[in-house]
Amino acid sequence: MSYEDFIKAVEMFGIISTMSKKDIKQRYLKLSKKYHPDMEGGSNEKFMQLKEAYEILQEYMDNYSYSFEENEFKKQFPSFTNYKNWVK
Numbered sequence: 001m002s003y004e005d006f007i008k009a010v011e012m013f014g015i016i017s018t019m020s021k022k023d024i025k026q027r028y029l030k031l032s033k034k035y036h037p038d039m040e041g042g043s044n045e046k047f048m049q050l051k052e053a054y055e056i057l058q059e060y061m062d063n064y065s066y067s068f069e070e071n072e073f074k075k076q077f078p079s080f081t082n083y084k085n086w087v088k
Helices: 003-013 021-035 044-062 070-076
Strands: none
Touching (some): 003 044
């Protein structure tokens, strides 16, 4: 997988940075129905491009390295940073 392939996949799915794997799967299912060759206006070429893009995104997300640093945690989950204030 090259970075160019990755960018094409991101653009094909219209991904924004906060999408989860579940969100991407739902988008894939929606787009696969739209581009399926058996559907009106579908295209075998576009459907295969979509499938390849989904595989690239899945590979990236499955192999993503997570940062366990405090600043990254606070960036990802700002509501959890003040958990001590929840219980009084």
